[in-house]
Amino acid sequence: MNNVVWTIAGSDSGGGAGIQADIKAMQSFGVHGCTAITALTAQNSLGVEAINAVSTDIIESQLLALEKDMKAKVIKIGMLANVQQIQLISEHISHYKAKWPVPPVIVYDPVAIASSGDLLTEEDTVSAIKECLLPLVDVITPNTHETQLLTGVYLIGPAAIKEAANKLLSWGAKAVVIKGGHWDYPSGYCIDYCINNFTQKGEEYWLGNEKIQTPHNHGTGCSMASVIAACLAKDYPLKDAFILAKAYINQGLKVAVRYGEGIGPVAQTSFPTNLADYPQVIEAGSWLGDELDFDVPLDFNMAADFAPCESKSLGLYAVVDSVDWLEKCLQQGVKTVQLRVKNKDDAQLDELVAKAVALGEQYNAQVFINDYWQLAIKHGAYGVHLGQQDLENTNLAAIKNAGLRLGLSTHGFYEMLRAHNYRPSYLAFGAIYPTTTKDMTGQIQGLEKLFKFVPLMQSYPTVAIGGIDLKRASQVAKTGVGSVAVVRAISEADDYVQAISALQAAIN
Structure with a gap:
C-alpha cells in the first residue's frame, strides 16, 4: 500500500x-x-x-x-x-x-x-x-x-x-x-x-x-x-x-x-x-x-586516487573509542580497526593517535583514524576515515602526499557517486540498520540498497556499517560487501573474545 x-x-x-x-x-x-x-x-x-x-x-x-x-x-x-x-x-x-x-x-x-x-x-x-x-x-x-x-x-x-x-x-x-x-x-x-x-x-x-x-x-x-x-x-x-x-x-x-x-x-x-x-x-x-564557473574556496585542496588497501576484503572492521579497545581487537586477530574518539583535548588526542598508530604497526594491522587527519599524517597512520561533511575543509592533497589511505562514509547513491569523484581507498555504506551511536534519521539504507551499492562500486573495498550485530552480520555479508564494521557488537558484548570470533565466522 x-x-x-x-x-x-x-x-x-x-x-x-x-x-x-x-x-x-x-x-x-x-x-x-x-x-x-x-x-x-x-x-x-x-x-x-x-x-x-x-x-x-x-x-x-x-x-x-x-x-x-x-x-x-x-x-x-x-x-x-x-x-x-x-x-x-x-x-x-x-x-x-x-x-x-x-x-x-x-x-x-x-x-x-x-x-x-x-x-x-x-x-x-x-x-x-x-x-x-x-x-x-x-x-x-x-x-x-x-x-x-x-x-x-x-x-x-x-x-x-x-x-x-x-x-x-x-x-x-x-x-x-x-x-x-x-x-x-x-x-x-x-x-x-x-x-x-x-x-x-x-x-x-x-x-x-x-x-x-x-x-x-x-x-x-x-x-x-x-x-x-x-x-x-x-x-x-x-x-x-x-x-x-x-x-x-x-x-x-x-x-x-x-x-x-x-x-x-x-x-x-x-x-x-x-x-x-x-x-x-x-x-x-x-x-x-x-x-560552470563554480566558486573554488581559497584553501581548496582537491585530490583523488588515494593509496590502495592491501586487499578488497577488509574483513571484520572494528570501530572503537579507546586505545584499550583497539588493542583488545588487535590481540584477537582483527586486522582493520578505526579509532573514533570525541571530546578530547589536543594533548590527549595527540597521545591517543600516536599509541594507535604504534599498535597498528606492532600487530601489522590497518588502523584508520577518524576525522583527525592532521594527527594521522603527523604520526604516520595507515589511513584516515572521513565523513562527507569533512571533505570541504580537509587538505586532501596532504593526506594523499603523505601516502595515507582514505576511507569515506556514504549515505545513499548521491553521496556514493560524490565519494567516487575522489577515488578513495575504500567506501563505507551506512547506516544499514538503525543505530544508537548517532542520529541517522532519514539515512537508513537497508539490505535492499546495499545489494545495489556493492556491484556499482566493485572496484573498491566496500564496508557496511550501522546497527550490525552478530545476528545481522551474515545477512550483510551475503550482499558481497567486502567488510562489515561493528561498534557495539564488540564493546557491549558479554564476552568480547567470543563475540569477535563469532562475528568473523559469520562474515567469512
Missing part, C-alpha cells in the same frame, strides 16, 4: 511518453502505478496530430475512485490540457494535503513541449499553473524549454538556471529539478540541476555527463519525473531519486531503438546497475565545475 504512485497525465497513443511511459518507468522501480488520464493524444513517432482533452467530470471520477481504495504516497502530474483541468487537479490535491492521514508528495512535470516540438498545452495555462498548482507542488521537474516558458528567464548559463529555479520556489514549489537535455552548456554535455527546499533547505545538486547521441529520446522527461516519484515513494531522499532517475534515462538512451519513421522512445529498462550510466556529481574544482 505504501508504494502506490498515481500519475495524472495524458495518454500517448504512440506509447513513448505520457501515461504509457510513466507506468513502465514506475514498474522498473518496483512501485504500483495508478492512472488518471487528462487527455487522449493522437500521436506517433512523427508528431502530435491531435490533443483530445478529457472532461473534468471524467477526470474527477477517476480521482474519486482511486482515493476511495488506493491512496497514493506520491502523485506525479504530467500534461494538464487546459485551465479547467489545472483548477480541478489543484482542488483535489489541496484536499489530499489537508485530509489524508499521510499527505501525498506531489511531483509535477510541466509538459509544455514534446521532443518533436509540438505545443502540448494552451497558452493561457501558465498563469493558472503559477497561481493554483505550484503552491501545492513538492518537486517540479521542467526541462529548459519549460523552465523558460514558466519563468521568462533565458537559460544562458548556471546563474540563469539558479535564477529560474528560485523563481519557481518563490511561487510555491518546494524543490526544483531542471532537466538539461535541451541545454548544450558546456558543449557536448548534459547538465541537470536540483535545488532542494523539500527535505534539505537550500541544498543544491549538479549532475553532468557527456551527451548521449541518439535521436530516439521521446518520453525522457515523463520517465525521469516518474522515476523520481517512484524513488520518493520508496523513501529515497530527493538527491538519490535525482541521480537514479538520471542514470535510468542515460541507460535507456543508450539502448533506445526506432519505432516508426520519426523519433523513437527512450527505452524503459530496469534499475541502473552499470556505473557507466551514472552521471558525475559536479563539485568545485572539477573540470565541469570550472566550466
Whole structure:
C-alpha cells in the first residue's frame, strides 16, 4: 500500500511518453502505478496530430475512485490540457494535503513541449499553473524549454538556471529539478540541476555527463519525473531519486531503438546497475565545475586516487573509542580497526593517535583514524576515515602526499557517486540498520540498497556499517560487501573474545 504512485497525465497513443511511459518507468522501480488520464493524444513517432482533452467530470471520477481504495504516497502530474483541468487537479490535491492521514508528495512535470516540438498545452495555462498548482507542488521537474516558458528567464548559463529555479520556489514549489537535455552548456554535455527546499533547505545538486547521441529520446522527461516519484515513494531522499532517475534515462538512451519513421522512445529498462550510466556529481574544482564557473574556496585542496588497501576484503572492521579497545581487537586477530574518539583535548588526542598508530604497526594491522587527519599524517597512520561533511575543509592533497589511505562514509547513491569523484581507498555504506551511536534519521539504507551499492562500486573495498550485530552480520555479508564494521557488537558484548570470533565466522 505504501508504494502506490498515481500519475495524472495524458495518454500517448504512440506509447513513448505520457501515461504509457510513466507506468513502465514506475514498474522498473518496483512501485504500483495508478492512472488518471487528462487527455487522449493522437500521436506517433512523427508528431502530435491531435490533443483530445478529457472532461473534468471524467477526470474527477477517476480521482474519486482511486482515493476511495488506493491512496497514493506520491502523485506525479504530467500534461494538464487546459485551465479547467489545472483548477480541478489543484482542488483535489489541496484536499489530499489537508485530509489524508499521510499527505501525498506531489511531483509535477510541466509538459509544455514534446521532443518533436509540438505545443502540448494552451497558452493561457501558465498563469493558472503559477497561481493554483505550484503552491501545492513538492518537486517540479521542467526541462529548459519549460523552465523558460514558466519563468521568462533565458537559460544562458548556471546563474540563469539558479535564477529560474528560485523563481519557481518563490511561487510555491518546494524543490526544483531542471532537466538539461535541451541545454548544450558546456558543449557536448548534459547538465541537470536540483535545488532542494523539500527535505534539505537550500541544498543544491549538479549532475553532468557527456551527451548521449541518439535521436530516439521521446518520453525522457515523463520517465525521469516518474522515476523520481517512484524513488520518493520508496523513501529515497530527493538527491538519490535525482541521480537514479538520471542514470535510468542515460541507460535507456543508450539502448533506445526506432519505432516508426520519426523519433523513437527512450527505452524503459530496469534499475541502473552499470556505473557507466551514472552521471558525475559536479563539485568545485572539477573540470565541469570550472566550466560552470563554480566558486573554488581559497584553501581548496582537491585530490583523488588515494593509496590502495592491501586487499578488497577488509574483513571484520572494528570501530572503537579507546586505545584499550583497539588493542583488545588487535590481540584477537582483527586486522582493520578505526579509532573514533570525541571530546578530547589536543594533548590527549595527540597521545591517543600516536599509541594507535604504534599498535597498528606492532600487530601489522590497518588502523584508520577518524576525522583527525592532521594527527594521522603527523604520526604516520595507515589511513584516515572521513565523513562527507569533512571533505570541504580537509587538505586532501596532504593526506594523499603523505601516502595515507582514505576511507569515506556514504549515505545513499548521491553521496556514493560524490565519494567516487575522489577515488578513495575504500567506501563505507551506512547506516544499514538503525543505530544508537548517532542520529541517522532519514539515512537508513537497508539490505535492499546495499545489494545495489556493492556491484556499482566493485572496484573498491566496500564496508557496511550501522546497527550490525552478530545476528545481522551474515545477512550483510551475503550482499558481497567486502567488510562489515561493528561498534557495539564488540564493546557491549558479554564476552568480547567470543563475540569477535563469532562475528568473523559469520562474515567469512
